[in-house]
Amino acid sequence: MDSKLVKQYGSEILSYRLRTVRQKKRMQYEDFDKKLLKLDKEETHLCKQKNTIIWEPLKPPVQRGWNRFFVLREDVATSKHAAFFENILKKINTCDWSHRKDFMVKYRRFGRKKYRVKKQSLLRPDGWRFNRMGFTDEEKQFFDEVWEMDSRKELVKRYVFREPWRFVLRVRPNVIDKIRRRDAMVESRSQEIRNYLDANNYRYRLDKLLDGGVYKWWKGEREREKNVLKNKPLPRILEEVARGLL
Structure with missing residues (x-):
């Protein structure tokens, strides 16, 4: 409390627990932070509700684009080592989607629009992920260590499958046969909270309250x-x- 008020009204004014301007301002900030934390808790609860909504079959099924993934080549699939390479493929297989069956993408060359087949390769895990994918000692012998530059321009060790010719790409229709049942009230409230936090740029303040800073993982x-x-x-x-x- 301001010492001027004590001198003016005496020490009895301390019993009224009057707050200074600075204390009132700090209480406003604290109330606003509590509001942000409450909205974050509500948004998390709404996301859990949307994830627990039951799926229901879609009749008739609808095709939306095409999926492309790797399968064993015919001669490899009929060999005695088919199960061995099938187990490797389950861990490094990738799936891509396109609205075109030929997976052609547009690009520019000398100002002119052209088309080419979209590239797709097997998974190239880094060292941390590779050790947690459950490869056996025999399966690890089919991988080579390669150093590559990541998005942060840093060298990263990756493991590349040595014999990619054993797998070929296969295209299949992307058929949707079930949909998630929607709750209009949950989605409306979730979108309202998202718009409030994003439009006013309150995400940064919320991350600071929850984690102590946006870049805490990088500092650690x-x-x-x-x-x-x-x-x-x-x-x-x-x-x-x-x-x-x-």
Whole structure:
């Protein structure tokens, strides 16, 4: 409380618990943050409700575009190692969608529009994902380590299947035979919350309240890679090396 009020009205005014301008302003910010957290909790609850909505069959089924994926080549599928390569394909197979059956995409060359077949390749997992995909020792022998540049211009080690000729692309119609039952009230309220947070750019403030900052994961990654020799004198470093701590 302001000391001027105490001098003017005496110490008895302290019993009224009057708030200063700064305290009132801080309470407004706190109330607004509580409102954002409440909206985030409500939005999460609505998303869970939409995910638990029952699927119902669509009669008649509808075709929407085409799917393209890899299958075993005919000679490989009839060989005695078909089950072995089928198990590998289940882990590195990719599926693509297109509204055209020939999977042609438009591109420009010298200002003119042309068409070419859309490229599709097998999955090239990085080291972290590759070790968690459950490959056996025999299956790992069919992969080569390749260093590539990622989107952040950093070198990443990836594992590439050594014999991609064993698989061929197959195109199938994308048939939709079931749809999710829609709840108009849930979708309307969810869209209302989304519009309020996005239109007023409150997502940044909400992320800061929930996680302490948008880039917290990147800061944590930098902390894990901190130099262990930083701010250590040379005698201490030599002592830790002799003791086998470094």
